[in-house]
Amino acid sequence: MLLIDTDKKNAVLNSMVKYLDSDREEIIAANKKDLDAFDRDDQALYDRLVVNDAKVDDMIRAVKEVLAQEDPVGQVISKGTLDNGLNITNKTAPFGTIMIIYESRPDVTIEAAVLAFKANNKILLKGGKEAHHSNEALVECWHKALADNGLDKDWIQYLKMDRATTQEFLRNPDQPLDLIVPRGGERLIEFVKQHAKCAVLVSGRGNNFAYVAPDADMEKVIPVLVNAKTDKISGCNALDKILVDRNHPQLDDVLLKIEGALKEKGVHIVAGEEVLDTLSATDKIENDEVWYEEFLAMKAVISTVDGLDNAISFINKYSGGHSNIILTENTDDAMKFMEGVDSAAVYHNASTRFTDGGQMGVGAELAISTDKLHHRGPLGLKQLVTNKYYVFGSGQVRK
Incomplete structure (x- = not known):
């Protein structure tokens, strides 16, 4: 694969900033076509689909953030000379071609592509049919930015495929494919794992939990739980399940306070069997x-x-291995929880909504990985490279 020098990559990103701004009316108009055709019964997906001036500004900010970051390719990880005289350098290298499969969110078309391209990877963007018009408008901006700088549009490709065509492509891709990142629910992830012939890095489901310990400070508990649940229900870092320790000295009071605070924000409460008599909620866990x-x-x-x-x-x-919280004033218990819970992010007295590349200081992200290989957590620019060993000799042979 051609290695593009940093200046040229940054020139493409500067062009992209220009086109996102100059073409914003066309982008928003294309998005309106998608919104008009969308069934609003799925509010979470609808929220993810919306592109407005603020969202375009966020896209521009994401490109500028990556523009300002150091080129991750060719960075020396280790270097040394062995007793036999071999000089070995381990350096970062591009993956090659990355495919990302995602639904509804046109901003992924910007964030995924800017990260992959700056890390010198080609990227294949398989967006959902509900965002076709939006994605095509955004990819057109990418193609103009690439052309302005003498690069082939194949660096950033948009795949407009139905399920059957996608399945066949995964089995028999028409070009080298090195990594697939499915961003979506369990069905999508299983579909990709079943059919892909290359490495798959899972951006898993949320289903995040909060554990409220017996000594939890309610001045922290309520705002953290309310923010984690209601700040953005369409986020995979949103809270779904709350477990209060039944040894809490004011158990009933704590349960009612949590329920009241969430219901006040419009949250529908489903009660565990053991708290039905305490809570006002009538819906219970059926299975x-x-x-x-x-x-x-x-x-x-x-x-x-x-x-x-x-x-x-x-x-x-039960959790999706994404983000989970402990609310306690005991730091030893907090550490035991954080070491024992197997998830990409673990929190002590803070909202799960911070599991995000920008919020965690990573910058723009391709996804939140819940896999353990090759990386777990936000997939930022530094995580979109692999490594390669450069071995320099003078005629050595192994004996």
Whole structure:
């Protein structure tokens, strides 16, 4: 693969900033076509689909952030000379071609492409059919920016495929494919894993939990839970399940305060069997599958759990491995929870809504990885490279 020098890559990004600004009316008009055709029954998906002036400004900001970051390609990881005289340097290198499959969010067309391109990867963008007009307008901006700088538009490709065509492409891609990142629910992830012939890096579901310990400070608990649940219900970092320790000295009072604060914000409460007599909620958990479910809605489960160890086990069984919280004033318990819960991000007395590249200081992100290889958490610019060993010799042979 051609290695593009940093100045040229940055020139493309500068051109992209220009086109996002100059073409914003066309981008928003294209998005309106998608919005007009969309069924608003799925509010979370609709929210993700919207592109307005503020969203275009966010896209421009994302490109500028990556523009300002150091080129991640060719960075020396380690270097040394062995006893036999071999000089070995391990350096960062592009993956090659990355495919991302995503629904509804046109801003991914900007963030994924800017990160992949700056890391010298080609990217194949497989957006959802509900955002076709928006994505095509944004990819047109990319193609103009590439052309302005003498680069082929194949660096950033938009794949307009239905499910059957996508399945066939995964099985028999018409070009080298090195990494696939599916951003979506369990069905999408399983679909990609079943059919892909290359590495798949999972950007998993949310279904995030909060554990409220017996010593939790309610002055922190309420604002954290309300923010985590209601700040953005369409985010994979939104809260879905709340477990209050049944050993809490004011258990009933705490349960009612949490329920009241969430209901005041319009959250529909589903109660665990053991708290039905305490809460005003009449909906209860009907089956075990509810514990696995990511809601992406103004909906939350409130239940109880017996102690820290059981909370850790319960969360590890049911959560999506994305972001989970402990609310406690005991730092030892907090650390035990954070070390024991198996997720990309663990929080002590803070909202899960911070699991985001920009909020965590990474900048623009391709996705939040819930995989353990090759990276877990926000996939920023530095995470979109692999590595390569350069071995310099003078005729050495292995004996």
